[in-house]
Amino acid sequence: xxxxxxxxxxxxxxxxxxxxxxxxxxxxxxxxxxxxxxxxxxxxxxxxxxxxxxxxxxxxxxxxxxxxxxxxxxxxxxxxxxxxxxxxxxxxxxxxxxxxxxxxxxxxxxxxxxxxxxxxxxxxxxxxxxxxxxxxxxxxxxxxxxxxxxxxxxxxxxxxxxxxxxxxxxxxxxxxxxxxxxxxxxxxxxxxxxxxxxxxxxxxxxxxxxxxxxxxxxxxxxxxxxxxxxxxxxxxxxxxxxxxxxxxxxxxxxxxxxxxxxxxxxxxxxxxxxxxxxxxxxxxxxxxxxxxxxxxxxxxxxxxxxxxxxxxxxxxxxxx
Amino acid sequence: xxxxxxxxxxxxxxxxxxxxxxxxxxxxxxxxxxxxxxxxxxxxxxxxxxxxxxxxxxxxxxxxxxxxxxxxxxxxxxxxxxxxxxxxxxxxxxxxxxxxxxxxxxxxxxxxxxxxxxxxxxxxxxxxxxxxxxxxxxxxxxxxxxxxxxxxxxxxxxxxxxxxxxxxxxxxxxxxxxxxxxxxxxxxxxxxxxxxxxxxxxxxxxxxxxxxxxxxxxxxxxxxxxxxxxxxxxxxxxxxxxxxxxxxxxxxxxxxxxxxxxxxxxxxxxxxxxxxxxxxxxxxxxxxxxxxxxxxxxxxxxxxxxxxxxxxxxxxxxxxxxxxxxxxxxxxxxxxxxxxxxxxxxxxxxxxxxxxxxxxxxxxxxxxxxxxxxxxxxxxxxxxxxxxxxxxxxxxxxxxxxxxxxxxxxxxx
Numbered sequence: 001x002x003x004x005x006x007x008x009x010x011x012x013x014x015x016x017x018x019x020x021x022x023x024x025x026x027x028x029x030x031x032x033x034x035x036x037x038x039x040x041x042x043x044x045x046x047x048x049x050x051x052x053x054x055x056x057x058x059x060x061x062x063x064x065x066x067x068x069x070x071x072x073x074x075x076x077x078x079x080x081x082x083x084x085x086x087x088x089x090x091x092x093x094x095x096x097x098x099x100x101x102x103x104x105x106x107x108x109x110x111x112x113x114x115x116x117x118x119x120x121x122x123x124x125x126x127x128x129x130x131x132x133x134x135x136x137x138x139x140x141x142x143x144x145x146x147x148x149x150x151x152x153x154x155x156x157x158x159x160x161x162x163x164x165x166x167x168x169x170x171x172x173x174x175x176x177x178x179x180x181x182x183x184x185x186x187x188x189x190x191x192x193x194x195x196x197x198x199x200x201x202x203x204x205x206x207x208x209x210x211x212x213x214x215x216x217x218x219x220x221x222x223x224x225x226x227x228x229x230x231x232x233x234x235x236x237x238x239x240x241x242x243x244x245x246x247x248x249x250x251x252x253x254x255x256x257x258x259x260x261x262x263x264x265x266x267x268x269x270x271x272x273x274x275x276x277x278x279x280x281x282x283x284x285x286x287x288x289x290x291x292x293x294x295x296x297x298x299x300x301x302x303x304x305x306x307x308x309x310x311x312x313x314x315x316x317x318x319x320x
Numbered sequence: 321x322x323x324x325x326x327x328x329x330x331x332x333x334x335x336x337x338x339x340x341x342x343x344x345x346x347x348x349x350x351x352x353x354x355x356x357x358x359x360x361x362x363x364x365x366x367x368x369x370x371x372x373x374x375x376x377x378x379x380x381x382x383x384x385x386x387x388x389x390x391x392x393x394x395x396x397x398x399x400x401x402x403x404x405x406x407x408x409x410x411x412x413x414x415x416x417x418x419x420x421x422x423x424x425x426x427x428x429x430x431x432x433x434x435x436x437x438x439x440x441x442x443x444x445x446x447x448x449x450x451x452x453x454x455x456x457x458x459x460x461x462x463x464x465x466x467x468x469x470x471x472x473x474x475x476x477x478x479x480x481x482x483x484x485x486x487x488x489x490x491x492x493x494x495x496x497x498x499x500x501x502x503x504x505x506x507x508x509x510x511x512x513x514x515x516x517x518x519x520x521x522x523x524x525x526x527x528x529x530x531x532x533x534x535x536x537x538x539x540x541x542x543x544x545x546x547x548x549x550x551x552x553x554x555x556x557x558x559x560x561x562x563x564x565x566x567x568x569x570x571x572x573x574x575x576x577x578x579x580x581x582x583x584x585x586x587x588x589x590x591x592x593x594x595x596x597x598x599x600x601x602x603x604x605x606x607x608x609x610x611x612x613x614x615x616x617x618x619x620x621x622x623x624x625x626x627x628x629x630x631x632x633x634x635x636x637x638x639x640x641x642x643x644x645x646x647x648x649x650x651x652x653x654x655x656x657x658x659x660x661x662x663x664x665x666x667x668x669x670x671x672x673x674x675x676x677x678x679x680x681x682x683x684x685x686x687x688x689x690x691x692x693x694x695x696x697x698x699x700x701x702x703x704x705x706x707x708x709x710x711x712x713x714x715x716x717x718x719x720x721x722x723x724x725x726x727x728x729x730x731x732x733x
Contacts, residue, residue, distance in 0.1 A: 051625045055622050093400060093401070095401050095402055143456070145399075149643070162653075234618065240617060244459065290611050290627070291626055291627075292630075
């Protein structure tokens with residue numbers, strides 16, 4: 001945002017390109033939405049919007065945490081495993097009631113985040129390697145705790161997964177609230193500013209005297225907590241704990257949403273609005289292809305095209 | 321490049337805290353304090369360059385480590401799951417004792433005997449059996465399969481060596497080689513892949529160890545590289561699912577298929593059998609939707625949610641495994657449908673799915689029997705005694721419908 005005001009007077013063409021880069025993902029969502037309104041039967045219905053919102057919620061919540069990690073010039077590959085760990089913990093602690101179980105699950109996620117952050121901040125392991133280690137370890141731990149799928153019959157969890165207020169599902173409300181909260185943290189708090197400064201240049205932030213380690217750990221703890229919460233919501237929706245398959249490839253979906261949303265992988269900039277739009281774009285794309293019964297391989301190809309387009313835009317941005 | 325970034329960051333920081341920007345060079349010098357001079361007192365506002373105190377770092381590390389250990393202990397120690405106490409009995413020890421051969425032995429089929437194989441007779445009693453499982457015992461099928469092998473070995477009083485490849489083919493190869501090295505006289509293998517078994521088969525052949533493969537085939541010569549294959553006919557399972565679907569829907573309407581993982585032979589064969597039978601027997605039943613649910617409940621649920629909105633008039637859903645079928649049930653419940661409004665037919669025969677029939681949500685479950693123990697040991701026993709055994713042993717899978725689901729719930733795994 002600051003760059004825009006600093007470099008106000010520029011050629012119209014460059015500005016157009018910049019606008020497209022910054023708002024392309026929103027345009028993509030609008031175009032895809034309109035196309036669906038025209039070609040997909042029964043698309044414009046409250047029930048359909050509810051389904052899409054419920055399905056996108058876990059991915060979106062994970063992507064919010066991922067955006068923080070990427071904003072710090074890192075990445076968090078362990079999010080999928082954290083979801084699995086969280087679903088195992090839910091199942092193990094549900095005997096104490098849903099609130100305690102959710103609390104334990106989120107604490108578990110935060111602990112994984114703490115381990116990630118400590119490896120990165122104190123030991124100096126690269127984020128991709130550190131979180132890869134936790135990705136493997138987390139899934140393993142989840143399976144040790146709960147070796148196979150287990151049903152959840154708690155009415156509170158079931159209500160969380162399928163209930164709502166005034167026709168809006170709880171999952172969508174929670175995801176929206178978290179998006180607003182994370183956007184606030186990034187834009188308006190000291191922690192957010194420090195995070196972006198560190199992501200922009202870690203040595204500079206260190207020289208400027210920022211508490212680099214504390215902020216980095218904070219970012220990964222937040223990412224872990226958000227992923228754990230996403231695991232809780234996914235479990236509630238499924239009404240079963242399935243640590244073998246829950247959250248597999250979630251890290252890639254989340255990174256896709258973040259990158260498509262215009263957050264550069266080089267750190268120093270986080271676009272929460274773009275991340276939300278990125279997650280919605282991928283969800284709409286998948287929904288469109290499934291609703292029209294196109295082969296699953298097409299979904300993958302379409303996603304690849306979107307990612308390449310987003311990366312192309314990011315490359316242009318890097319050139320300026 | 322880095323310098324510019326550094327200054328930007330410094331300026332940003334200064335704006336935040338209204339402190340003068342420390343010159344980058346001076347800050348660089350100031351930020352590295354002599355070792356051991358870690359300030360411990362309260363920090364003042366001028367303490368911009370927070371030095372990294374060596375002793376404190378260690379404390380934090382210790383804290384982190386102990387927190388992790390404590391949490392691990394906590395997770396294992398005071399867990400209390402939903403149904404502690406009244407849990408269901410362990411699978412694999414259900415009412416069903418084992419499998420029945422669908423295609424009976426020697427009649428016209430290729431067989432194998434010890435002489436043809438080039439091995440030596442031995443008494444299975446007192447022999448050591450090696451069992452290599454392909455995937456971790458995380459799903460009901462694998463749990464029941466391993467349990468069945470172990471139970472049968474116990475029953476016959478054999479020494480059993482087991483290994484689990486955790487879905488890694490290279491591990492399975494080394495597992496089997498280790499089993500041979502540990503002195504296994506006969507091998508039962510649940511292969512992860514069909515190809516790539518050459519080195520293992522050569523080692524086994526050199527020692528004349530008979531091999532029986534279960535649930536998946538190995539691409540090699542029967543009765544030369546291995547003795548027999550015992551497994552289900554997945555095409556046949558698809559056909560029987562189609563029969564059940566035709567019966568449930570009355571042979572007309574629009575149906576959807578929840579496919580398994582793409583590129584998996586189970587997926588292709590269960591799809592082929594189903595579609596062939598539908599085309600042949602009920603041309604009015606149209607397959608209008610085919611999407612993968614990757615054999616997982618969550619994926620089955622989200623795909624079905626999309627399906628019932630774009631095609632509200634769907635009459636039936638064929639799920640290629642129970643988990644996806646249960647996901648479809650979840651989606652239908654979420655959409656406010658009544659049990660039986662959409663006919664669901666699944667394959668596998670897990671307890672949850674059979675319970676689904678009892679509850680009225682699922683119309684039929686075609687069993688894929690995982691209890692290979694009795695048949696595998698029976699085959700090995702006969703073979704090592706010198707009798708002829710079939711090279712391809714197809715097991716008989718039963719089926720669950722609303723007629724027998726309640727009574728046979730104990731047989732489901």
